[in-house]
Amino acid sequence: MRILVIEDETKVGCFIKRALDEESYAVDLCEDGAKGLQMALNTNYDLLIVDLMLPSLSGLEILKGVRQARIQTPILILTAQSQVDQRVKGLDAGADDYLTKPFAIDELLARIRALLRRGSTESPGVLQIDDLALNPATREVTRGGQRIELTLKEYALLEYLMRHTGRVLTRPMISEHVWNQDFDTFTNVIDVYVNYLRNKIDRGRSKKLIHTIRGSGYMLKAD
Amino acid sequence: MRILVIEDETKVGCFIKRALDEESYAVDLCEDGAKGLQMALNTNYDLLIVDLMLPSLSGLEILKGVRQARIQTPILILTAQSQVDQRVKGLDAGADDYLTKPFAIDELLARIRALLRRGSTESPGVLQIDDLALNPATREVTRGGQRIELTLKEYALLEYLMRHTGRVLTRPMISEHVWNQDFDTFTNVIDVYVNYLRNKIDRGRSKKLIHTIRGSGYMLKAD
C-alpha cells in the first residue's frame, strides 16, 4: 500500500512517516504543495495525507486539483484545532476524512485502515470470504480453519481475487495486477494458476468459491 | 436520501433530526439499540448515524451486526470526547467516519455530504428498467429480484439495449456495438439473439420489455 504525505512541518512529517514505515506501508514524504500535487497526479497512490496549511499551494487547492483529475484516491486532511470552517470546506472539496493536530498516532493509523479498507470492500486486516481467510500480514491462508500452503504466484492471485470479491475479473485485469505486464493472448498461465488454486481451495468442498464467467473471466464469490 | 439515527439522548437525537429534516433528508430516529439494529437490517438506508454509548445494545454491536449482514451502508458514529479507543475500535469494526460530541451541526452536515457522495460514486453502474436490473460490475442480471443467467453475447446485447432504453435500435447499430463489425444483411444472428433474450427475460411475464419496431429494429421500453 502506497501513501503520499504532504506536510511542510518537517517534525510532523517525519513522525508520520516513521509510524507508517513501521506498519510497512510504502511512504513518500513531500514538504512542498506544488510538488506534492504533481506527485499525486503522476503516481498511483492508495492514500493521500495532506496538511491544509502549506506554503506554496494550499491543501485545498491540492484537493481540488486531484479531484479535478478524476482521481478517486482517498484523501485525509490534517488541520489545526481552530480551523473548523477549513475542514468543512475540505470535506466538501472531496476529502474523505480529516484529523486535527495534535493527534494520537493510533488514531491516525485507525483512520488510515478505515480509508484503505473502504477502497476495496474487505474486512479489516484479514480478508475473509465464507470460511476462506487470508491474512496479508502473515501471508497465511486458511479454509475452514485448515491451513493452506500457496506459492508466491498462487498467493498473489488469491489476494487479488479476494480484494475484489463478487466482481468479474477479466484476464487482462488479472494479468496487470498479478503479473504486472500487458496481457499476452497466447498464454494460458492465468488459467493454469486458477486451476492450481481450485485444487487447493475448492477441490473436495461442496461450496465452490472460484467461479468462471465464460467469455469474461473469473469471480470469487460465496454463493 | 434516507438516514437512520440511533441515539438515546432525546435532546441530541431531536437536534440532529431537526437539522437533517431542514436539509430535506428522510430521517428515522430510534432511541433503542436493539430496535435500531432491526431497523437498519430491514430498511434500506443510505446512511446510519449511531451513538456508541447506548443502553440496550452498544453501538459497536450494532456496527458488527450490520456489517455481518453484508450491508455496506456508510456508518457515522458519535462518541464522547474522551472515548478515543472506542472510536478506534469503531473504525476498525467497519464504521466509515466518526464525530465527537459536542459537534457543530455544520460539521455533521459536511460529513454526511461526504459520505453520501462517496456511496454514489462507488456504484455508478446498475442499469434498471422496470423490475429488470443489470449490474455491469458483477455482470449480474435480475428481473423481479430473480437471477437470470446470460451468455456473453446475450449479456452484451442486453447491456446495449439497456443503455439506450426507449430508443429504436436498428440492426446495423446493434451489429456495430455488440458484434463490432459491419452489418451483413445475409445473417439473422441478431434476430436469433433477441429471441434468446426474450425467452429469458420476457417469456411468461405480463409486462414485455423487448419490443420489435417492424421495418426498423428493436427497442427496450417499460411500457
Added chain:
DNA sequence: GTCTTCAATGACTAGAATGCGCATAGTTGT
C-alpha cells in the same frame, strides 16, 4: 368499407461449427 391475397418481415428451431476453458504433461529456470 371489408375481405382476400400475398409478399415482406420477423419468430422460432435444430443442428453444425467454433472456440473457450480445463486438465495434464512437458519444459525451463532457480
Added chain:
DNA sequence: ACAACTATGCGCATTCTAGTCATTGAAGAC
C-alpha cells in the same frame, strides 16, 4: 526439488447458419 510457465488435446457451452413457420400490413377485388 520446486515454482513458473508452455504446449496440447479434449469436451462442451456458446455462437451461428440455415431453414421453416408465423405475423404483419398494403394492394386489389368486390
